Amino acid sequence: MKILVLGIGNLLFGDEGIGVHFINYIGKKYDFEGEHRLDIVDGGTLAQRLIPIIVEYDHLIIIDTINAPGVKAGEVYFFDFDAVPDVVDWQGSAHEVEMLQTLTMMDLVGDRPHTMIMGVVPTVIEATEFSLSQGVENAVPLMEKTLLAYLKTLDIDAVQKTQVDIQTILPNSFRAFDAYSI
């Protein structure tokens, strides 16, 4: 099986970039061992343009920011995309729903892999610096634990290779060091 961990977000917008920062952090910190192949990719905000990459995988784990009724900043949600009802609003909103629209477009062709979504609730979404709010930064250990526990259920073990401080990742994420080589 081929598994893709896909970080989504715009790193020019504070917390909005957490998906990208997080996968860079994970990629630097761990090696992954097991029978399956695991790739970690910075998807930025490319949405539709990610389809050719996504279709090459059997299992997709998306890391992104999320919004829903009653959520609080810094909370982490993790769910199977098929377990939630039709949430894709094509009218859009103040925030975009591009990633979900992309998944629906894949359904139209019929080749979307099994999809899990991990979302963290952001606070600061404005262009200032490559930085995270305290709330979202504090959520990183929980996101990490959740991801590793889930990968474990897929028989993938994470082996720590070095100690990484996410603060050292933030200023360099734009270089896309965990990019996918075609």
Added chain:
Amino acid sequence: MTNRRVVIDPITRIEGHLRIEVEVDENNVVQKAYSSSTLWRGIELILKGRDPRDAGLMAQRICGVCTYSHYKAGVEAVENALGIEAPYNAKLVRSLLNASLYMHDHVVQFYHLHGLDWVDVVSALSADPEAASKLAFKYSDLPIATGTDELKAVQQRVKSFVDKGQLGPFANAYWGNGTYKFSPEQNLIALSHYLKALEVQRVAAQMFAIFGAKQPHPQSLVVGGVTCVRDILSPTRLSSWREKYKIVKDFIDRAYQADIVMAAEAYGTEESVLGGVGVKNFLAGDAFMLNRSENLFQSGYIKNGDLSQVFDIDDTKIKEDVTHAWYKGADTLQPYDGVTEPDYTGFVDGDTVNGQAKIIDESKKYSWVKAPRYDNEAMEVGPLACLLVNYARGNKKVQSEVGAFLKRTGLPVGALFTTLGRTAARMLQTKLISDNAITIFDSLVENIKTDDSTYTKFEIDSSKEYMGRFIGEVPRGTLSHWVRIKNGLIENYQAVVPTTWNAGPMDAKGTVGPYEASLVGLKLEDPTKPLEVLRVIHSFDPCMACSVHVIDMKGVELSEFKVNPMSSGAAC
């Protein structure tokens, strides 16, 4: 009776953050229109104080669609400032990447962002597949994805999708609106191409990735050249590009072109698409080096729709006005000296056709987009501008492609200055690019036989000050990036993006930009379902720079999916 206001927010089908408000009179004819970008873009601030060699990599993060355009613009603006000339191979690779991007981008724009303004999906479900299959031969000698069985399968596939309650992309349009003009069979042909385009766009993305080095964010451009040396020297990579290119070109020739010819026939007398050009000044940058002596498109501008005269662009006449934009400052500034200091004043309460709502106060500031002007005039940019400027310049390739289209559809030159013409121009531009991309490819293959240089060395003297810019054509129109470098770092950076030219608000003199001007006089069948407005605005291919992508669950409770820090044992 006073005018009533219609608010459409957001207006873009996938790339969001554009709001349009129109005032209609008692006959539902638009009297005034206001265009507002509702998302702040701060790239200019982030770039200040950074290493100029990173400008392109950071600028590409502005947008999820225009990635390469901003990447290349950022790299070439810095090259211009430093006085560096990239080697011929590098220029060809950049040109080839640009061609790959356009072939992808315009197909997606027409089918997935704009197509459902023209195609009524519900009507397609009632079409006779056999009749549609025959009809397809009227628009193409070799139609694609229109066999009777294929069309039946398309109806089945879409119907099952709709039956599941998952309307997806089809939930957004105004089915049954009287300004939909395709017959059920024509709708079915176009719907089949919509689905086929979902497949073809993947091949197009792969084609781009071959010389883009890494996916999904291209990494192969650097100040001074390109880094994909091994890719351009690899026969396998080269032939792989050519294979994918053929597939995408085939679709453009046999589906995209055919569907626009079909639209020209069906919509040739539909009033709501035969206006839509209010600002008749058109500006275009140059693009697509084909070989050492020729670019596919040249730069310039025309005024008042006059194709008999074309003028050269003078950089110093590009300025931005912020009178009605949410920024501080009173002066109209050249981008080199542009200032990006937010001054957000928000919306006010008002009446709309859908009741009380927050609306634009047009007497004040109302958009995050500045109003660019050339020599104090508003200008339309985009594929239509590119074709008109090159037509006026006497560009033989453009004249012949445009001429053939007009002849085939029986439309006069004046038909280009319409919403329909703008949508057709994008196809014609795509066709020109896909027909000529192979020339770029051949130039590259020929040159690498004797020359493998891809990089020009340079040094940044930190005791010197530099300034430079990129001005060129990208899928949505003329893009420019402007940079000042001091102490070896970026001192000031401004991007004047195509959608800014088109979507910008009024300037100090009250002159309106292309979006706002394009809607005046448009009659709406039903102001609560303003499909006509969407069609006009989508024909410009709006893309508000900067994407923010919070997954919004739209009222769905997620509490059962919350990860509990305690039970999972995380220490935080």
